[in-house]
Amino acid sequence: MEPKGTFLLPPQASTIAPEIDALYMFIFYLSVFFFIVITAGTLYFAVKYRKKEGESFSLTSGLRHNTKLEIIWSVIPTILFMIIFAWGWKVFLQAHAIPANAKTIHVQANQWAWNFQYSTLKGIGNSNDLYIPVNQPIKLSMYSKDVIHSLFIPDFRVKMDALPGRNTTLWFEATAVGEYDLYCTEYCGLDHSRMNRTVHVLSEEDYAAFLADVVQPRKFDEIYQASCRSCHSLDGSIGTGPTFKGLWGRTSEFTDGTSLTIVGDVGAKYIRDSVYNPNLQRVKGFSQAMPTHKNSITEEEIQHIVDGLKFLDQPGEQPPSEQGN
Amino acid sequence: MSAADSNTNYINHTKGIMSWLLTVDHKRIGLMYMIVVLSAFAAGGFFAVAIRLELFAPEMQIFPAAPTEGASWTYNKAFTLHGAIMVFLFIIPSIPAILGNFCLPIMLGTKDVAFPRLNLASWYIYMIGAAICLYAIFFGNSVDTGWTFYTPYSTSSSSSVTMMTFGVFVLGFSSILTGMNFVVTVHKMRAPGMGWFEMPLFVWGIYATALIQILATPVLAITLLLLIMETTFGIGIFDPANGGDPVLFQHFFWFYSHPAVYIMILPGMAVMSELIAVHSHRTIFGYKLIAYSSVAIAFLGFLVWGHHMFVSGQSEFISLLFSFITFLIGVPTAIKLFNWMTTMYLGQISWNTPMLYALCFMVTFTIGGLTGVFLGALGMDIPLHDTYFVVAHFHYVMMGGTVIAFLGGLHHWWPKIFGKMYSEFWGKIGFVFIFLGFNMTFFSQFILGQQGMPRRYADYAGFEKTQLFETYHQFSTVGSLILAVGFIIILIYLVHSLIAGKKAPANPWGGLSMEWATSSPPPAHNFLEDPVCKHGPYDYDKVRPEDI
Numbered sequence: 008m009e010p011k012g013t014f015l016l017p018p019q020a021s022t023i024a025p026e027i028d029a030l031y032m033f034i035f036y037l038s039v040f041f042f043i044v045i046t047a048g049t050l051y052f053a054v055k056y057r058k059k060e061g062e063s064f065s066l067t068s069g070l071r072h073n074t075k076l077e078i079i080w081s082v083i084p085t086i087l088f089m090i091i092f093a094w095g096w097k098v099f100l101q102a103h104a105i106p107a108n109a110k111t112i113h114v115q116a117n118q119w120a121w122n123f124q125y126s127t128l129k130g131i132g133n134s135n136d137l138y139i140p141v142n143q144p145i146k147l148s149m150y151s152k153d154v155i156h157s158l159f160i161p162d163f164r165v166k167m168d169a170l171p172g173r174n175t176t177l178w179f180e181a182t183a184v185g186e187y188d189l190y191c192t193e194y195c196g197l198d199h200s201r202m203n204r205t206v207h208v209l210s211e212e213d214y215a216a217f218l219a220d221v222v223q224p225r226k227f228d229e230i231y232q233a234s235c236r237s238c239h240s241l242d243g244s245i246g247t248g249p250t251f252k253g254l255w256g257r258t259s260e261f262t263d264g265t266s267l268t269i270v271g272d273v274g275a276k277y278i279r280d281s282v283y284n285p286n287l288q289r290v291k292g293f294s295q296a297m298p299t300h301k302n303s304i305t306e307e308e309i310q311h312i313v314d315g316l317k318f319l320d321q322p323g324e325q326p327p328s329e330q331g332n
Numbered sequence: 333m334s335a336a337d338s339n340t341n342y343i344n345h346t347k348g349i350m351s352w353l354l355t356v357d358h359k360r361i362g363l364m365y366m367i368v369v370l371s372a373f374a375a376g377g378f379f380a381v382a383i384r385l386e387l388f389a390p391e392m393q394i395f396p397a398a399p400t401e402g403a404s405w406t407y408n409k410a411f412t413l414h415g416a417i418m419v420f421l422f423i424i425p426s427i428p429a430i431l432g433n434f435c436l437p438i439m440l441g442t443k444d445v446a447f448p449r450l451n452l453a454s455w456y457i458y459m460i461g462a463a464i465c466l467y468a469i470f471f472g473n474s475v476d477t478g479w480t481f482y483t484p485y486s487t488s489s490s491s492s493v494t495m496m497t498f499g500v501f502v503l504g505f506s507s508i509l510t511g512m513n514f515v516v517t518v519h520k521m522r523a524p525g526m527g528w529f530e531m532p533l534f535v536w537g538i539y540a541t542a543l544i545q546i547l548a549t550p551v552l553a554i555t556l557l558l559l560i561m562e563t564t565f566g567i568g569i570f571d572p573a574n575g576g577d578p579v580l581f582q583h584f585f586w587f588y589s590h591p592a593v594y595i596m597i598l599p600g601m602a603v604m605s606e607l608i609a610v611h612s613h614r615t616i617f618g619y620k621l622i623a624y625s626s627v628a629i630a631f632l633g634f635l636v637w638g639h640h641m642f643v644s645g646q647s648e649f650i651s652l653l654f655s656f657i658t659f660l661i662g663v664p665t666a667i668k669l670f671n672w673m674t675t676m677y678l679g680q681i682s683w684n685t686p687m688l689y690a691l692c693f694m695v696t697f698t699i700g701g702l703t704g705v706f707l708g709a710l711g712m713d714i715p716l717h718d719t720y721f722v723v724a725h726f727h728y729v730m731m732g733g734t735v736i737a738f739l740g741g742l743h744h745w746w747p748k749i750f751g752k753m754y755s756e757f758w759g760k761i762g763f764v765f766i767f768l769g770f771n772m773t774f775f776s777q778f779i780l781g782q783q784g785m786p787r788r789y790a791d792y793a794g795f796e797k798t799q800l801f802e803t804y805h806q807f808s809t810v811g812s813l814i815l816a817v818g819f820i821i822i823l824i825y826l827v828h829s830l831i832a833g834k835k836a837p838a839n840p841w842g843g844l845s846m847e848w849a850t851s852s853p854p855p856a857h858n859f860l861e862d863p864v865c866k867h868g869p870y871d872y873d874k875v876r877p878e879d880i
């Protein structure tokens with residue numbers, strides 16, 4: 008169930024919201040008290056000492072000081088201010104102390120859109136609305152591509168500017184499944200007021216389903232850059248492992264004396280084995296350095312690797328793929 | 333030494349337009365400021381009403397969603413001009429340039445300010461600055477950056493930012509020169525017998541303001557110059573792509589603009605001290621504390637600029653310091669409120685229009701101050717920053733404080749300035765409209781902001797919270813119309829008083845400071861005989877008004 012707001016404050020949908028609201032209520036009650044003191048005092052005197060119609064001016068009280076009174080009304084506000092200051096500081100620190108287990112979502116702001124990027128072991132996904140799991144600390148790592156923007160989720164009581172050329176972070180833990188407004192609160196030009204989106208707080212299962220849906224398998228270049236480049240070259244030079252140049256169609260000789268020509272389905276299966284189970288067969292002249300990638304590369308991505316290796320030497324026929332990195 | 337029998341005064345002793353345009357009389361210059369500064373207020377008010385009408389309902393109402401061939405106006409330009417005009421062309425010069433110019437020398441018992449020609453030059457510089465701004469608005473592409481001109485948006489905007497900031501740059505010199513003039517006047521031109529603590533508190537407040545004008549405005553000039561160089565030559569000091577710092581501009585800007593908040597409010601407080609003391613007919617309680625608080629506020633005002641930037645990614649430690657000093661500044665402000673309240677105790681209080689505005693100030697400025705406490709508290713500022721809560725807060729301070737005090741001061745000194753009494757009846761009617769309209773317009777905005785409504789939004793359609801926002805926006809818009817009617821009523825009866833108002837006596841309120849000792853309107857040289865200060869400005873326990 009989505010939480011309800013009150014007349015004064017919006018719904019509390021994050022762990023920090025009740026902390027901030029407690030401070031709000033403290034200042035609120037104090038303010039009401041002092042407002043009544045000043046307004047009532049002023050009105051009372053204004054009525055009590057009102058000059059009567061037609062009355063002429065007379066000499067009035069010469070009371071210019073009252074040290075006790077003056078000390079009281081300097082010291083009491085000072086003490087209260089210091090309490091509020093310290094409390095504000097405490098909450099501020101809480102709002103800034105990012106838990107170690109927070110999941111990172113990368114945020115890119117630009118005129119006039121938000122882009123949220125989710126990276127998992129299976130790849131990277133993007134969305135324009137923000138999707139997060141409930142009861143899980145989330146860290147937003149933000150930057151802007153152009154002017155300054157600011158990410159604000161009222162029901163979470165969080166806000167942070169997204170700056171060009173500098174990273175800022177923000178964290179929160181949503182406490183209730185539901186949909187919440189997300190606004191840009193730093194004026195950023197024409198469509199500033201349309202730079203708003205929805206935050207979808209999902210249950211753990213729904214979030215997993217969302218990720219499975221949105222996360223795209225990576226293309227060969229991306230995988231190569233991220234996981235293979237340190238050992239396999241593309242230009243023919245020998246590294247820790249054999250070069251990928253000319254791999255498709257080549258015949259590999261193994262330490263157990265057998266050999267295999269990397270073509271067709273056999274070739275594809277061999278590449279899959281090399282990635283998942285590299286020490287099944289070891290290429291002659293190389294160490295056992297290659298680790299298994301069972302947990303970091305999906306079956307779909309294997310297909311991309313095979314395609315990538317196949318077309319490596321025929322740039323003209325390369326399958327369309329985004330440049331990684 | 334009343335000069336009531338003499339029929340020549342500063343208004344009629346010479347005639348012809350040139351006798352005004354080339355005048356070096358501080359009173360006439362004050363009146364010339366009154367005409368242009370109040371015109372600026374009307375223009376800013378026009379945009380305010382346009383903004384409120386746009387926000388009456390979700391979806392675009394009166395402005396196009398985007399500029400088109402024929403109509404280049406957008407909501408963003410309207411709120412920018414509302415802010416820029418109100419801040420730079422209206423509030424900053426309002427009390428100092430109009431009431432300060434008129435009253436300060438007379439209250440000090442002197443013939444004029446220290447540098448009368450420089451005073452006239454300030455007016456012309458103001459006019460040139462205003463003309464440049466007008467040119468940018470009507471012949472350029474206007475501005476859509478917000479009155480804060482934040483980079484990098486302002487350097488990438490296609491509107492006439494350079495021209496507009498140049499206009500503001502020029503306006504700044506007017507402010508600096510007026511400030512210098514007042515400081516020297518206060519130091520050097522006081523009537524014989526008037527020590528620092530025999531000065532009216534109005535003078536103290538204007539003096540503290542003048543100090544800030546001199547010290548802070550040059551920083552604005554430097555900032556705007558850098559901004560102009562950034563847009564024109566791409567020097568890259570604010571642009572991260574060229575190794576610049578994306579938030580440096582904000583630091584520079586608020587280094588001026590936070591003190592500028594006190595340039596705006598200290599004169600309001602200065603007027604308040606006069607209104608409360610004179611119309612309560614009672615010596616001011618805690619004179620020295622009020623005077624020293626003005627100076628303390630002026631000084632501390634330089635050290636709190638970072639409280640505008642708690643969510644800008646600035647270091648947490650710096651935010652801590654800024655928050656701390658912000659709370660320190662609350663103390664002298666609170667002290668002033670208590671002092672004014674206590675001044676009414678055992679007084680003889682006239683419920684006339686100026687006093688009603690003073691009472692209103694006690695209510696509205698208190699709300700403005702208390703809501704500042706929310707924003708100064710670090711953690712609390714996070715959800716409130718850049719929402720309507722901030723908009724409401726600073727309108728309660730700037731309008732509920734300064735503008736209300738200005739209206740009170742205008743009514744208070746109107747008989748002195750023009751020698752005519754306005755209609756007390758219509759004065760009260762006007763006040764009721766202003767009080768109701770103001771609170772309706774802006775109190776609803778506190779709720780809007782707390783509920784999350786961001787400021788500077790042209791539209792709020794399609795949110796989860798649209799319906800909630802709409803209710804309060806409608807309330808606020810209705811309030812703003814009532815407020816507008818209030819101002820029109822005031823304009824009408826004040827102008828009417830010039831034509832048909834009763835002749836004002838020299839001292840209609842029974843005040844004791846020196847301006848009430850000369851005729852209304854004062855003679856060209858303020859006093860027929862050189863005045864001597866024989867008693868304090870608030871010695872209502874010792875001196876009767878007839879004896880001054």
Ligand SMILES: [Cu+2]
Pocket residue numbers: 116119155156157191192193194195199202
């Ligand atoms: Cu934005």
Ligand SMILES: [Cu+2]
Pocket residue numbers: 156157191192193194195196198199200202
């Ligand atoms: Cu924005």
